[in-house]
Amino acid sequence: MTSPVNPLGSALQQIQSLAAQAAGGAASAGSSDTSALGASGAASPDSFASALKASLQKISSDQQHAVGESQAFELGSPNVSLNDVMVDMQKANIGFQFGLQVRNKLVSAYNDIMQMSV
Template identity: 75%
Template sequence: MTMPVNALTSALQQMQSMAAQAAGGTSPAVDQSGAATASGFASALKASLDKISTDQTKAVGESQAFELGSSNVSLNDVMVDMQKANVGFQFGLQVRNKLVSAYNDIMQMQV
């Protein structure tokens, strides 16, 4: 399965910008006092969840259109979009699992 080059480039750019932010580069998620704000992470997480939801909605819509016999929807497109939605959902699930694990680790730390 291949992804479009622009999607891979976009993902690579996002990872590089996050790596630069984590390495101490200037970030809009850090206020003047140096404290991290949740808006950067929260907005990125919300955007990712919205994309996952959009992909799933699109896949279901194409599947229904194919089942109804629409001539402009091919089985290949339906299967590819269903797999994209599945991979996105699995990614979101793994991110959630890591967040819960990190939260539990933090809550178990002794102060």
Template identity: 50%
Template structure:
């Protein structure tokens, strides 16, 4: 049950980060960037870190189940595995969109 709660919390965090990113007005060229505001690179790095943590947690839970540790249920292992898979697929899609946007920009006539 706690795995479902963690997934919901992760989804809420991602949605709030999206809302924050969309709510910020683009600063004018003459205005400096807001102090303390996370950059896109920082936000992307945090997202990659969370995906990595999810995959490591899934791996640890799987290893614990394989070793026969008590208190580790197959349903928890499968849920953790699916969370890791979904988060990795989402990160892959974000990467694909970024690459496509970069390619579109590079193909623009000057």
């Protein structure tokens, strides 16, 4: 019914793909003029915002999928097993906890920057 869950492999794959994207952006920026901030290899606000938005949408869709499977199981759907429901609920919970920790780190970094003297 479902494929085996390998959350560490999935997280590692996502980190590696993000690192490859960052390295690609830095390599292309290194060959151009670095006098402008946009060409210095720093992530643009649009790319960060879109990545953050995509992550939040993924967390939300995982939670909605888990709730949908839970409701289907409660209604007695024959193609939904308890194992699938529990795995999906845990995946949604872990995704939410991950998002919460990212938010905490962003707020902490924002507070640190705001406390810097100029």
